[in-house]
Amino acid sequence: xxxxxxxxxxxxxxxxxxxxxxxxxxxxxxxxxxxxxxxxxxxxxxxxxxxxxxxxxxxxxxxxxxxxxxxxxxxxxxxxxxxxxxxxxxxxxxxx
Numbered sequence: 587x588x589x590x591x592x593x594x595x596x597x598x599x600x601x602x603x604x605x606x607x608x609x610x611x612x613x614x615x616x617x618x619x620x621x622x623x624x625x626x627x628x629x630x631x632x633x634x635x636x637x638x639x640x641x642x643x644x645x646x647x648x649x650x651x652x653x654x655x656x657x658x659x660x661x662x663x664x665x666x667x668x669x670x671x672x673x674x675x676x677x678x679x680x681x682x
Contacts, residue, residue, distance in 0.1 A: 589614075593609055
């Protein structure tokens with residue numbers, strides 16, 4: 587099972603959220619998705635380009651989502667294979 591992680595930065599004043607173009611990104615497990623979401627949310631809001639004044643002025647907060655990806659079943663091999671039945675007769679000829 588795979589998940590797509592999307593981290594948003596939201597403004598309680600403007601009432602909207604935005605995300606960076608690097609999201610959504612694939613993550614292997616739900617557990618990893620939550621851990622990465624928490625970590626990246628923190629990094630974006632506090633280690634990123636936002637100042638303390640902007641965070642306070644716009645009432646910014648992080649939000650993230652882990653969306654399950656449903657992978658389709660693998661397609662069967664389309665390579666042609668010879669079909670041999672039990673009633674096939676094989677004959678040999680000798681060369682001169």
